[in-house]
Amino acid sequence: xxxxxxxxxxxxxxxxxxxxxxxxxxxxxxxxxxxxxxxxxxxxxxxxxxxxxxxxxxxxxxxxxxxxxxxxxxxxxxxxxxxxxxxxxxxxxxxxxxxxxxxxxxxxxxxxxxxxxxxxxxxxxxxxxxxxxxxxxxxxxxxxxxxxxxxxxxxxxxxxxxxxxxxxxxxxxxxxxx
Numbered sequence: 001x002x003x004x005x006x007x008x009x010x011x012x013x014x015x016x017x018x019x020x021x022x023x024x025x026x027x028x029x030x031x032x033x034x035x036x037x038x039x040x041x042x043x044x045x046x047x048x049x050x051x052x053x054x055x056x057x058x059x060x061x062x063x064x065x066x067x068x069x070x071x072x073x074x075x076x077x078x079x080x081x082x083x084x085x086x087x088x089x090x091x092x093x094x095x096x097x098x099x100x101x102x103x104x105x106x107x108x109x110x111x112x113x114x115x116x117x118x119x120x121x122x123x124x125x126x127x128x129x130x131x132x133x134x135x136x137x138x139x140x141x142x143x144x145x146x147x148x149x150x151x152x153x154x155x156x157x158x159x160x161x162x163x164x165x166x167x168x169x170x171x172x173x174x175x176x177x178x
Contacts, residue, residue: 011050011058018046018066022075036150037157044115044158045165047089048108051097052166053173059097063089080131081123088119092155096162108159116152123147 021042025035043066050059067085070076076085092115099107124144132140 007054007058011054011061014046014050014054014058015062015065018043018050018062019069021046022066022070023073025075026073036146037154040150040154041157041161044092044112044155045161046158047093048096048111048159048162049166049169051093051111052100052162053169056094056097059093060090063093078132080127084119084122084127087122088115088151091115091118092159096159104163108156108163112152112155112159115155116149119147119151 022039024030024039024042030038047059047063047066050062064086066089067076067082070085071079071082076082092111095111095114096107099110124147128135128140128143128147132143135143
């Protein structure tokens, strides 16, 4: 198969899967307390698999388009958040893509920590107080919580799932020899 076609197809499938996962909350009644952990972990799984299967370029496509689509689906309530979420997603993709072959476990941990730090600094410390200052205090607290330590948890879970699923996908997607 042509490399370009392979890249486009795999990137499109991973983006579609990530969008499907983030859409789960729209048609399956997931309790709010569980929603972020299930959906976030599955989306992070797609981000890490994208980093491994289609590299930084394909991973960035998934990383950038998922928050845009989440906003269009009203899953991500405020358009101000889109670039910050995209940046957090891009961070895990880049770190994992660059480090995975050297040490897959360390790449998952560093990617998750880096994503968490990027989201915590940009959303909790900058976007919410500066750009969303007129938001009611309770809403600020809830958003601050959602973009703090749960991001680390979901990135770690998604990364560990990718460590399990990744080799199975690679084996399944190898060309059949004739």
